[in-house]
Amino acid sequence: MNLTLKIWRQNGSSDRGRMVTYEVQDVSPDMSFLEMLDVLNERLTLEGDDPVAFDHDCREGICGMCGMVINGVAHGEQRATTTCQLHMRHFEDGATVTIEPWRAAPFPVVKDLVVDRSSFDRIIQAGGFISVPAGSAPDAHAVPVPKDDADAAFDAATCIGCGACVAACPNGSASLFTAAKITHLGLLPQGQPERAARAKAMVEQMDAEGFGGCTNTGECTAVCPKGIPLDAIARMNADYLKTASK
Amino acid sequence: MDRAPAAPVRRRPRGFYGSSNGKKAVMAVTGAVLVLFLVGHMLGNLKVFLGADSFNHYAEWLRTVGSPALPNRTLLTIAEIGLTVAVVLHMWSAVSLARRAAKARPVKYAARVKPQAGGYATRTMRYGGVIILLFVIWHLLDLTFGVVNPKGGEAMPYDRVVAGFAPDRWWVTVFYVVALAMVGLHLRHGMWSALQTLGLAHRYKALKTASTVISAVLVAGFVAVPLAVMIGVVK
Incomplete structure (x- = not known):
C-alpha cells in the first residue's frame, strides 16, 4: 500500500x-x-x-x-x-x-505527536489511591468483595490513562479518566474510607489542570480503547455531589 | 528537544459553584425546573382547543389562583421570578462551562473531527440554546406583552393567539415550529443528561428513549396550537 x-x-x-x-x-x-x-x-x-x-x-x-x-x-x-x-x-x-497529537491545554505538546500527560498524574496524586497502613499483606479472603462489584471495579481499572477521552471530547474534559479511577476505587471496600474526599479532590484537580466540563456527549467512551462506560461519570458525579452537600 | 513546559499556573476553582461539576448540577436542576414549567405550559395551551371561554378562563385563573387568601398574581409572580432565576442560572453556567471548554482546547484539530457517538442533539445544545433564548424573547413580546401581536396586549388571550398565528402571518408559525424543534432537540439531550449530571443515570437506553419520547410529546403539544390556528381549525 x-x-x-x-x-x-x-x-x-x-x-x-x-x-x-x-x-x-x-x-x-x-x-x-x-x-x-x-x-x-x-x-x-x-x-x-x-x-x-x-x-x-x-x-x-x-x-x-x-x-x-x-x-x-x-x-x-x-x-x-x-x-x-x-x-x-x-x-x-x-x-x-x-x-x-492529542489537543488539550492540559496536554502541552512536547514534540510532534508527543504530549505531556503529567496532568493525569496530578489528578491521581490528588486522590486516586487508598491509604493502606504498611504491614503484612492480609489474607486474600479477609475482606469479602461481591463478584459484581469486583467485576465492575476491574472494568473501570482497565483504564490505561492514554488520554484519548480528553482528545475526543469537544470540551477537552478528563471526566472519563477521572471517573474510571473514582469508580475503580469507590466500588471496593478498601476504597470506602476516602471515597468522598477522593471524588472532591480529584474533580477539583481536574478543574485546576484546565480540563473542560463534561456535557455527556459520549465521545470519550466511543473512542476509549478499553470501553470505559459512561456510567462511571454518573458515579463520579454522585460521589462529588454527596461530598459537596455535606 | 525542549523539555515539556511546567503545568500552567491557573486559578484553582473554589467552592461548589466554582467546580465544573457544581455548575453542571446547577444546569441540571434549573433545566428540570424549566421542563416542569414546559409540561404545565403545554397542557394549558391545549385548552385553546376547548374554545375561547375555556382558554381565557384558564388565563384568568393563572392570575387569580390562591385568591382570596393571596392577592391576585401572587403565585404567578413567584413562578415568574423562579423561572427567570432558573433561566439566568442555566445560561450563566452554560456560558461559563463553554468558555472553560474553549480554553481547554486552544489548538483545534486540522482534520475534520468525526463524531463517534452520534448524538446530533448533543451538538445543538449551545447554539440551540441561543436560538431558544431569542425565541422566548419574541414569544414574550408576541403573546405576553402583545408588542409584536396584531391585537396588542389589551386583547383577550384567545384573540391574541388567533391573531398572532393568522394564515397571513405564516412566517410566525414557521418560526415557532423551527424554534420548538430546537427545544425538542435541547430536551432530548438535556433530560437524560441532567440525570447523568446528578449521578442518577442508569440503564441509558431506556433513559434516552424516555427523553426522546417526552421531548416529542412536548413539541407535538406545543406545535399543535400555532398549526391549528394557521390552518383554520382554531379561529
Missing part, C-alpha cells in the same frame, strides 16, 4: 508547529500503525531528516503510552483499539491520513 501522511510537526513546546506531508510506499497491510510510522522514520533518519516523535511503549495495547488523532478520531476509527493495535489493513491504498 502507498499512503500520503499529513503529520503534525512541532519542534518543541515553543515552536508554532505545522502539518507536513509525507509519502510512504510499500506499506504492508499487516503492519501496525506505529510500525508504518517506524518505516517512515527509518527513511527520514537515513535521509538525515528529523524522525517524527511519537509516544509508544508496550505495543500490546495495555500501557497507555501511544495515542494520536488519526483522521480526526482518537486512536483511529477502529473501536476499542489503541494506535499500536490498529493495523494498516483498515486503511485503503492511496489514502491520505491526517495524524495529530
Whole structure:
C-alpha cells in the first residue's frame, strides 16, 4: 500500500508547529500503525531528516503510552483499539491520513505527536489511591468483595490513562479518566474510607489542570480503547455531589 | 528537544459553584425546573382547543389562583421570578462551562473531527440554546406583552393567539415550529443528561428513549396550537 501522511510537526513546546506531508510506499497491510510510522522514520533518519516523535511503549495495547488523532478520531476509527493495535489493513491504498497529537491545554505538546500527560498524574496524586497502613499483606479472603462489584471495579481499572477521552471530547474534559479511577476505587471496600474526599479532590484537580466540563456527549467512551462506560461519570458525579452537600 | 513546559499556573476553582461539576448540577436542576414549567405550559395551551371561554378562563385563573387568601398574581409572580432565576442560572453556567471548554482546547484539530457517538442533539445544545433564548424573547413580546401581536396586549388571550398565528402571518408559525424543534432537540439531550449530571443515570437506553419520547410529546403539544390556528381549525 502507498499512503500520503499529513503529520503534525512541532519542534518543541515553543515552536508554532505545522502539518507536513509525507509519502510512504510499500506499506504492508499487516503492519501496525506505529510500525508504518517506524518505516517512515527509518527513511527520514537515513535521509538525515528529523524522525517524527511519537509516544509508544508496550505495543500490546495495555500501557497507555501511544495515542494520536488519526483522521480526526482518537486512536483511529477502529473501536476499542489503541494506535499500536490498529493495523494498516483498515486503511485503503492511496489514502491520505491526517495524524495529530492529542489537543488539550492540559496536554502541552512536547514534540510532534508527543504530549505531556503529567496532568493525569496530578489528578491521581490528588486522590486516586487508598491509604493502606504498611504491614503484612492480609489474607486474600479477609475482606469479602461481591463478584459484581469486583467485576465492575476491574472494568473501570482497565483504564490505561492514554488520554484519548480528553482528545475526543469537544470540551477537552478528563471526566472519563477521572471517573474510571473514582469508580475503580469507590466500588471496593478498601476504597470506602476516602471515597468522598477522593471524588472532591480529584474533580477539583481536574478543574485546576484546565480540563473542560463534561456535557455527556459520549465521545470519550466511543473512542476509549478499553470501553470505559459512561456510567462511571454518573458515579463520579454522585460521589462529588454527596461530598459537596455535606 | 525542549523539555515539556511546567503545568500552567491557573486559578484553582473554589467552592461548589466554582467546580465544573457544581455548575453542571446547577444546569441540571434549573433545566428540570424549566421542563416542569414546559409540561404545565403545554397542557394549558391545549385548552385553546376547548374554545375561547375555556382558554381565557384558564388565563384568568393563572392570575387569580390562591385568591382570596393571596392577592391576585401572587403565585404567578413567584413562578415568574423562579423561572427567570432558573433561566439566568442555566445560561450563566452554560456560558461559563463553554468558555472553560474553549480554553481547554486552544489548538483545534486540522482534520475534520468525526463524531463517534452520534448524538446530533448533543451538538445543538449551545447554539440551540441561543436560538431558544431569542425565541422566548419574541414569544414574550408576541403573546405576553402583545408588542409584536396584531391585537396588542389589551386583547383577550384567545384573540391574541388567533391573531398572532393568522394564515397571513405564516412566517410566525414557521418560526415557532423551527424554534420548538430546537427545544425538542435541547430536551432530548438535556433530560437524560441532567440525570447523568446528578449521578442518577442508569440503564441509558431506556433513559434516552424516555427523553426522546417526552421531548416529542412536548413539541407535538406545543406545535399543535400555532398549526391549528394557521390552518383554520382554531379561529
